[in-house]
Amino acid sequence: MKIRDILKQNNKGVAFEFFPPKSDKGRAALIRTIKSLKVSKPFYASMTCGAGGTTQEITQDAVSLLLEEQELEIVPHLTCLDLSPEKLKDLLDDYKSKGIDNIMALRGDPPEGISNFNFLNQDFSYAVDLVKSIKEYGHFCIGVAVYPEGHIEALSLDDDLEYAKQKIDAGADFAVSQMFFDNSHYYKLLDRMQKKGIDIPVLPGILPLTDISKVKQFASICHTTIPKHIEETMASFAGKPQEQEEAGINFTIKQCQDLIKNGVGNIHFFTLNKPRIIKTILEAI
Ligand code: FAD
Numbered sequence: 001m002k003i004r005d006i007l008k009q010n011n012k013g014v015a016f017e018f019f020p021p022k023s024d025k026g027r028a029a030l031i032r033t034i035k036s037l038k039v040s041k042p043f044y045a046s047m048t049c050g051a052g053g054t055t056q057e058i059t060q061d062a063v064s065l066l067l068e069e070q071e072l073e074i075v076p077h078l079t080c081l082d083l084s085p086e087k088l089k090d091l092l093d094d095y096k097s098k099g100i101d102n103i104m105a106l107r108g109d110p111p112e113g114i115s116n117f118n119f120l121n122q123d124f125s126y127a128v129d130l131v132k133s134i135k136e137y138g139h140f141c142i143g144v145a146v147y148p149e150g151h152i153e154a155l156s157l158d159d160d161l162e163y164a165k166q167k168i169d170a171g172a173d174f175a176v177s178q179m180f181f182d183n184s185h186y187y188k189l190l191d192r193m194q195k196k197g198i199d200i201p202v203l204p205g206i207l208p209l210t211d212i213s214k215v216k217q218f219a220s221i222c223h224t225t226i227p228k229h230i231e232e233t234m235a236s237f238a239g240k241p242q243e244q245e246e247a248g249i250n251f252t253i254k255q256c257q258d259l260i261k262n263g264v265g266n267i268h269f270f271t272l273n274k275p276r277i278i279k280t281i282l283e284a285i
Helices: 003-009 024-038 056-067 085-097 127-137 157-169 183-195 212-222 228-235 241-261 275-284
Strands: 013-018 044-047 074-079 102-106 141-146 174-179 202-206 266-270
Touching: 003 141, 003 174, 013 024, 024 056, 024 275, 044 056, 056 074, 056 085, 074 085, 074 127, 085 127, 102 127, 127 141, 127 157, 141 157, 157 183, 174 212, 174 266, 183 202, 183 241, 202 241, 212 228, 212 241, 228 241, 241 275
Parallel strands: 013 044, 013 266, 044 074, 074 102, 102 141, 141 174, 174 202, 202 266
Antiparallel strands: none
């Protein structure tokens, strides 16, 4: 079923993002994770592509694993990296034949270790190019990424929003935000989108805060700020990983509660394939 139709019917729910495993041990862990999170009846489970040196084939393989869990709506991520029009058609044919109705269309990050990588030399330079081709192919409901604090390469928030609008005008049906730790950035993004006449669902992307040093590293790459009071609280538990994790989870619970209080019904969790933390958060909210 298409996510845009699911979102019309459900105004309260969760979606989970997973990353594809690279080993048999990782595959077994992913199956356990899915089984344990499936009870929350997510309205979709998405599978990343390309991050951490994985390939499209590894994503396809992980998607097949998820498909064995029948009741899940799967959303494979697709990136521009090393993608030709022929490969895109093969991928879409494969996903369509497996009963998949939704795709998350992304440009992707440059490959690790190549600082001067130029996306303009690719067949698909920006996510919008991918959206146009998937739309032309037909069948799929398309999701795209948006950035509450602006994408790291964008010259301004206005520029970034203009490019986001191009993706939506080209046919994107829904969007998922980059992680944020200060909800005001997300509310302002919704405001700015509304003023620009953009009217598609924008799910907040929530990363549970656990290990502050890892989150800080990730946040700096993603152009996400961590509020000072959170950083200080987390730092006060340095050397006490359990206490730090507990404080982080409590923060994420409050963050989700604030979203719900402000009328946000659907939340997309970046699970990092860790069910225990997600379950704790869901139970609390
Ligand atoms: P785009 O929308 O193409 O934007 C990229 C940059 O180019 C932006 O700065 C934008 O402002 C600018 N831009 C856009 N169009 C134009 C134009 N026509 N001319 C000039 N500038 C332009 N990465 C992965 O590798 N794999 C994943 O599975 C993955 N999943 C993600 C899931 C979510 C929910 C999010 C938020 C991000 C995800 N990412 C993933 C990261 C994403 O690929 C990176 O942030 C990437 O750098 C940008 O992708 P995009 O699709 O937003 O690109």
